[in-house]
Amino acid sequence: MKRQTVMIVDDTPANIEILSETLGEEYELFFATSGADALELIRADKPDLILLDIMMPGMDGYELCSILKGDPATRDIPIIFVTAMIGEEEEIKGLELGAIDYLTKPISPHIVRARVKNHLELKRYRDLLETLASAADRAKKEFLRSVSHELRTPLTPIIGMTDLVLDSEEDDNKRKYLTMVQKSALRLLGIVEDLIETSRLEGEGTAPEYRPFLLKAFLDTVAMEARTQAEGKGLDFMVTLDPALPEAVSSDQAMLHKVLTMLLGNAVKFTTAGKISLEVHLQEVAGEQMLQFSVADTGVGIDPADLERVFSDFTQSDGSITRSFPGLGLGLTLARRMTELMDGSIWAESSPGGGSLFQMQIPLLLPESESADAPPASDGVRQ
Template structure:
């Protein structure tokens, strides 16, 4: 017969400090008669031995005699407290003494007992209380350790996110810029591979962070109205292309008229549907993949259901229990026919649970699989219903269209590549851009000319002065300019924390163009639709090929260009017609040092903005010494010239 676990006596290790052997034997006997505990009793007969044992070994409880030869147990109590020992100690005394009892409690004793109470109900209660207190203390210590470990993990993941997203921002952003340029035709395939793999790395990073937030119950859903028909059209138009590329039949079917509007987190639902449907396509070599959508009342709530059915390789019955576990991959680990971190289904199951539903799977090996999921779509009882029409949202399609804007944006980031990339994207809308590398620079810029900026994009993590502190300083000084936080962090409640601090909005890293454009449109004014004034530029470059190329780019950017190859010709142009909007000049001219030419230029046209074309980086101090407004580092590209023109 098996004894129930709760009926077994609890094992406890006890240190009995007693210099009288008869009292030791008597007390041990009473302890062994306690019905709920099984004690492993260790005997110490002196204060020194007791302290050594308490320091070197682990005990659940200690019974300490007050009188230990010429010494008393109070000294043991005090030394135990000084050394931070947490073992509960009960003082044993020969006779009742209120002053002694009070002294024992003040010295750190858990309780005190007169020896004639051994074996009494009070003795049993004191033992149970001390052991329960020990268990509570152990649980508290374990909880603190777990919380400390969780905080350390959160700090590590936040640091990891920042460190990975920063280079990914450059990789994805500059690759997209190259793909959009006129100079990437021959490398379009290779650039596409870079972009695709960069996005894959970002997806893996997001999966790891999502799993961490889900396990810590820190995922925050953003519930909003969603046009269901448009949502389905957007999600499955991408997946249909993947299926057709593999020669598979792909269809999406509504079993009956569906609500036009539901209330859910569209981003998270899209993540789940793409993950499950993508898996179905990935593991199906021939046949079909079909998605069905319907609503069904369960108890007192009408739920929205999706099922994804495929004719793929299927899943063995013994593996079905593992597929929603993190880091599980069901493909053959030897052949490795498919890749991935094994996080998608685990995250999908957790997300669906957060959205008020569940995922179920039925599968037969070499026949196919069916994944079914449900979510709570909010109150849809009065929602208008219609058959699926697969009409994509016009607003959705317009979001990625580049707007034409005017205004000046301050981009603040300690990473030069991120500053320049963000600046390029902003300048492509027609807005002007200024840069700062930390919060202290921002504060200084506002103190010098507070009316210069219409919008600030501020990274949160920077040296010298971080984004939060800089924003706090600006708001205390009364500056009301819109400030948008740029961060790689995604923890729950972050948006509320930052808006309460004074930020107007948040952009996530890596910055994508649609999100950036939406933010810019919100805070900047539309560009004047009247015919733009063509800027008149004087270009001084002695290399004829470089001069010709820059002339072509500047003209294509809408400027009127006059180009010369020497300093002397430059001065002649200025003397003949000094009204130019800007001067672009190489520092290494054959007939005159660049610094001297700038000095002579300003003697003729004191207000003419000068941009230096240089083979090396120039500091702010050097630009000030040359009396120049900006510089371009060779080789100069279209984006560089566009930025300079916008600043002239």
């Protein structure tokens, strides 16, 4: 097995010598006598663990630790501070910066070996778990991809043949049973399509295709589809548009349509009485213009503790709701992933029995020509 690596950062040669004698037989060691040199070496050849002196000229240990923990490429490397300072304030500061432990000077070889060994064992197990989790995730995605396509293949002729028989069948009882088969097959097909879309979005290279389109006409289409579903359940449906909305925007129209359809479909699904509303307006966030879409309902609502969880794979807010409103719970997961691909964000506000409000923001991109009649653009201009 390849020896684990330890980086020793200390401006005192005597300390480096003691640590080297203590650890050299078990680990591959690297050395640096300044924070700046250490930073360069760590970024070039990431060690398994860092022993870091605090008091050094120029860049001290606290500053180096802060830089390493702020960099995604090095933030997971365990850091143990080696210092003569053992005051509570200094200890708290180091732990808050992300260090995992302290070694005090004068250095005790037995304590150094024990603590380094323990922390490297923990890191080895953590790395192994991350590797296993990554492999399991890849296997899950491949399984979902394969099974989804295999399920869709027989469903298509089932639905098609059911349509043909329904067109020619005159017996009311038989038509009722065939209609039940048709609805069940279509519901299953919808679940399969969600699984396929989930697998596609998790694949590499998935990116939005930004093209200009007329915003109001697009929203009219989305609203018409949702209104039909809502009125079919006896629900009121309302649309409110900000007068300041631009005539044309640039976005991935298919993704945006999918997200809004999912949010509105969920609102209808979990509402048995009352109303559904869609509001679209401009919102400035940190100096950037955003398009904000709000979908509200008067449905069953969600426990506040479940609001974050509902955007995770295969999740609905609780078992009783799942039994009453069946589904895999992939809709909001897809909505979140598509929104994030469009550099946006999505969140929910709700309470049990008090309805739900789902809000999505994406950057406002205007077509370069300021007109949706212009040739499709590969990207928009962020205002």
